[in-house]
Amino acid sequence: MAEKILTTENVRLYYGEKEALHGINLDYDKFGITALIGPSGSGKSTYLRALNRMHDLTDNVTVNGTFLFKGQDIYAPSTDTVELRKDIGMVFQQPNPFPFSIYDNVAFGMRISGEKNKAVLDEMVETSLKQAAIWNEVKDDLHKSALSLSGGQQQRVSIARALATSPEILLLDEPTAALDPVSAHAVENTLMQLRDKLTMIIVTHSMAQASRISDRTAFFMNGDLIEANDTKKIFLDPDKKETQDYISGRFG
Numbered sequence: 001m002a003e004k005i006l007t008t009e010n011v012r013l014y015y016g017e018k019e020a021l022h023g024i025n026l027d028y029d030k031f032g033i034t035a036l037i038g039p040s041g042s043g044k045s046t047y048l049r050a051l052n053r054m055h056d057l058t059d060n061v062t063v064n065g066t067f068l069f070k071g072q073d074i075y076a077p078s079t080d081t082v083e084l085r086k087d088i089g090m091v092f093q094q095p096n097p098f099p100f101s102i103y104d105n106v107a108f109g110m111r112i113s114g115e116k117n118k119a120v121l122d123e124m125v126e127t128s129l130k131q132a133a134i135w136n137e138v139k140d141d142l143h144k145s146a147l148s149l150s151g152g153q154q155q156r157v158s159i160a161r162a163l164a165t166s167p168e169i170l171l172l173d174e175p176t177a178a179l180d181p182v183s184a185h186a187v188e189n190t191l192m193q194l195r196d197k198l199t200m201i202i203v204t205h206s207m208a209q210a211s212r213i214s215d216r217t218a219f220f221m222n223g224d225l226i227e228a229n230d231t232k233k234i235f236l237d238p239d240k241k242e243t244q245d246y247i248s249g250r251f252g
């Protein structure tokens with residue numbers, strides 16, 4: 001059996017008194033893409049953000065359950081969340097480059113970690129931009145502002161910035177929802193090229209996207225995980241009626 005890189009058990013999350021996740025059990029093989037799908041408000045983003053403790057930054061959120069990254073308790077008091085978010089990186093819906101050059105954006109995380117050696121930084125910036133499939137488009141303009149790029153290019157620079165800290169898991173919250181179709185396609189291609197090197201968990205509203213790029217799909221509804229399985233099985237022959245109704249467009 002493939003090695004599990006991440007396991008989550010009985011995840012319950014409360015916004016104040018309100019329970020938004022009702023005991024989610026889901027685990028992840030090393031490498032590949034898992035899509036989280038489900039209607040608006042079903043808890044996909046809430047669950048995703050729990051995986052690298054993004055809720056720590058918000059008041060009034062309580063997270064219960066077991067979260068193990070390579071066997072280590074993500075929520076242990078001793079966990080350094082800055083280190084954790086290097087291992088489990090995140091890419092958001094809106095491309096969010098900092099208002100600096102492309103180079104400085106990608107080098108950011110390494111500099112925070114204290115790396116000053118220019119040759120090391122140069123190499124990692126190049127490798128990360130290549131992995132994010134944008135090197136050829138920007139290699140002659142590395143000192144140009146990242147804000148001068150198109151939305152799709154900015155999103156691939158955001159992916160390169162996340163890759164530059166050598167994460168093992170990348171969380172992506174609707175990473176193509178704000179992009180035009182051509183840019184969205186470029187970002188999807190980037191993710192597919194990374195599937196042999198990285199474990200990716202992507203929230204998407206696009207059923208077409210989930211079926212195109214993911215290996216596994218998990219269907220959420222009303223704060224519950226209804227089912228998770230190989231993507232082909234979910235889209236061709238789901239076990240649960242709710243899943244069938246959702247993927248055939250009957251609601252959501």
Ligand SMILES: Nc1ncnc2c1ncn2[C@@H]1O[C@H](COP(=O)(O)OP(=O)(O)OP(=O)(O)O)[C@@H](O)[C@H]1O
Nearest residue numbers: 015020038039040041042043044045046047205220
């Ligand atoms: N900061 C918050 N405070 C209170 N309730 C919240 C907060 N964020 C989300 N919720 C609630 O938690 C539930 C799950 O929301 P969440 O955003 O995780 O769903 P989602 O499936 O990602 O939705 P969408 O697809 O629309 O992004 C919803 O009922 C939502 O209203």
